[in-house]
Amino acid sequence: MKIGITSDHAGYDLKETIKKYLIDNGYEVVDFGPENANSVDYPDFAKKLTKSVISEEVKYGIGICGTGIGMNIACNKAKGIRAALCSDPLSASLTRQHNNANILNLGARIIGDELAKNIVDNFLNSEFEGGRHQNRVNKIED
Ligand code: RB5
Numbered sequence: 001m002k003i004g005i006t007s008d009h010a011g012y013d014l015k016e017t018i019k020k021y022l023i024d025n026g027y028e029v030v031d032f033g034p035e036n037a038n039s040v041d042y043p044d045f046a047k048k049l050t051k052s053v054i055s056e057e058v059k060y061g062i063g064i065c066g067t068g069i070g071m072n073i074a075c076n077k078a079k080g081i082r083a084a085l086c087s088d089p090l091s092a093s094l095t096r097q098h099n100n101a102n103i104l105n106l107g108a109r110i111i112g113d114e115l116a117k118n119i120v121d122n123f124l125n126s127e128f129e130g131g132r133h134q135n136r137v138n139k140i141e142d
Contacts, residue, residue, distance in 0.1 A: 004058035006032035006049045008042040011064030014108040021117050030058055046074035053102050054080045061103040068107030075103050087111050089122040096126035098133045
């Protein structure tokens with residue numbers, strides 16, 4: 001499975017940690033930057049990530065900024081993107097099962113590395129349940 005990942009400066013270290021974790025676990029990873037922790041603007045990187053998810057270059061995206069909030073707001077401006085900011089593993093499972101989320105956003109200043117890995121695991125290993133949830137997702141798209 002191919003996963004896109006991006007961050008801003010505040011999320012850079014966690015991006016590198018999660019990228020390595022994904023590769024070590026057999027995922028193919030496309031890194032949309034940044035390449036260092038110099039100050040950048042998260043909407044620029046959210047845009048690269050959303051384009052790759054919409055074009056199906058990658059199946060899912062992971063975005064990381066300080067709180068995860070800015071990245072999440074920016075990602076959800078793109079039609080077809082259902083981005084979820086998660087700080088716990090249960091929410092990560094449920095947003096795949098109920099919302100068919102296609103981008104997971106994380107706050108590097110909010111959660112630690114091990115919790116972030118657990119959240120990523122649950123997100124990537126949970127399937128959309130369809131049914132009544134599909135009707136609701138369709139209404140979001142409309
Ligand atoms: C950067 O200082 C910070 O504002 C950003 O990473 C993010 O938390 C915004 O939502």
